[in-house]
Amino acid sequence: MKNYRKSSKAKRLLLLALVGLIIVSALPALAAPTVLYNAKISTLYPNSTTNVYAEADLDSKVLDNFKPGHPIQIVEVQPNFVGILMGSKVGYVLRHRIQDPVALDFKNTPKFGTALNQYFATMSQTVDIKAAPNQNSETLITLHEGAQIGFLDVDNGWARTIFKRQYGYIDTRQLAELNMVAASVEEGNEETPIAVYNSFYDISQSENNINRINNLDVGGQRMSKTLAPGQQLDFNNEVGPFRASNGYMPAGALVDGELVFDVYGGGSCQVSSTLYNVILQLSGLTVLRRAPHGVNGIKYLPHGVDASSGRLNLVFRNDYDFPIYITSHVQDGSLFVAIYREV
Incomplete structure (x- = not known):
C-alpha cells in the first residue's frame, strides 16, 4: 500500500510538472518582444560609444555601451528613444545614435519613425x-x-x-x-x-x-x-x-x-x-x-x-x-x- 501511495504521488507530481511545461511553452510571446527593425549604432560619431539605458530616460541606469556599427534589433520606437533587444530585456538608445533601420516585415511594418495619428x-x-x-x-x-x-x-x-x-x-x-x-x-x-x-x-x-x-x-x-x-x-x-x-x-x-x-x-x-x-x-x-x-x-x-x-x-x-x-x-x-x- 505504501509503495502504491508513493507511486501515485510521484505520478501526480510528474503530471503537474508536465502541465507546467505546457503552460510555459504556450507563453513565448510574453517573454520576447517582437523585433520591428534591424539597425546599427550610428557611425557618424566614430570616436564615442553609445549608451544603452534601462529606461527611456537619460537619468536611468546605463546597461551597456556599444561601439559605432554595432548591430541592434529595435522593438519599440519613441519620440526620443528606441527600445532595443538586450537578451530577454529591453534597453533604450537615443534615436539620433542609431542608423539604417530596416523593417523585418516590409508589408506590415510602417516606415521607421511613422507616427500614426488616430x-x-x-x-x-x-x-x-x-x-x-x-x-x-x-x-x-x-x-x-x-x-x-x-x-x-x-x-x-x-x-x-x-x-x-x-x-x-x-x-x-x-x-x-x-x-x-x-x-x-x-x-x-x-x-x-x-x-x-x-x-x-x-x-x-x-x-x-x-x-x-x-x-x-x-x-x-x-x-x-x-x-x-x-x-x-x-x-x-x-x-x-x-x-x-x-x-x-x-x-x-x-x-x-x-x-x-x-x-x-x-x-x-x-x-x-x-x-x-x-x-x-x-x-x-x-x-x-x-x-x-x-x-x-x-x-x-x-x-x-x-x-x-x-x-x-x-x-x-x-x-x-x-x-x-x-x-x-x-x-x-x-x-x-x-x-x-x-x-
Missing part, C-alpha cells in the same frame, strides 16, 4: 498639454480656442500626442469633441481626414520669431491644394519662392546644420517637415525627394522624420486613384496639417 480635435477652450497623464505634471504648452492638434491614441481619459521629442497629454474632459481620423483611405471624405500630424513651434514674441510664425502661416496657406491622381507636389515650387513679394519675412533658418538669421521664408522647413510626417502615414503617397537638416535633425520633431526645404526640397506624388486635398492651420504654437480624400 484622432484629432479643435480646441473649444483653453487647454494645457501636460508632460505626463497627470494634472500635476509640467505644462508643456497652452492652446486656446481654435487651435488644432492630432493624437496618437487615448488611454484612461488622456489623449497622447508628440510634443517635439517627447509625449504630451491632454485630459479629454477638456475637449468638446474628439474626432477620429479615417480608419482606412476608403472611409475618408471631405470632412474626415485620412491622415493628420502637428508639430509645435516657439511662441515667444521676439521680432525674429514673430516673422517665423508669419512664414509658417504663409507657407501652410500656399501648400494647401488639391493633388490629382499621379500629380506631384514640389514643395519649393509650390510654397516658394521665399521672398517678400509672396508674404515671407526674414527669420532664422537652418543652413547646412547651422542657424542663420535674416533668411526670407525662415521656418518654412517646419511646414515641409510636418507635411512629411502626414505623408509617412499614407502608403499611396510616394516620396520622390527628401533630405534631413543634418546629423541631429531639428528640435521640433523626433529625429529622422524632418524634411528640409529651400536649398533642399521635398517632392512627393499622389499614387492613389483619387484626388487628395492638403490643409494646414497655425495657432498657439501648433502647426497642424491634414490630408483629405476628395470624393
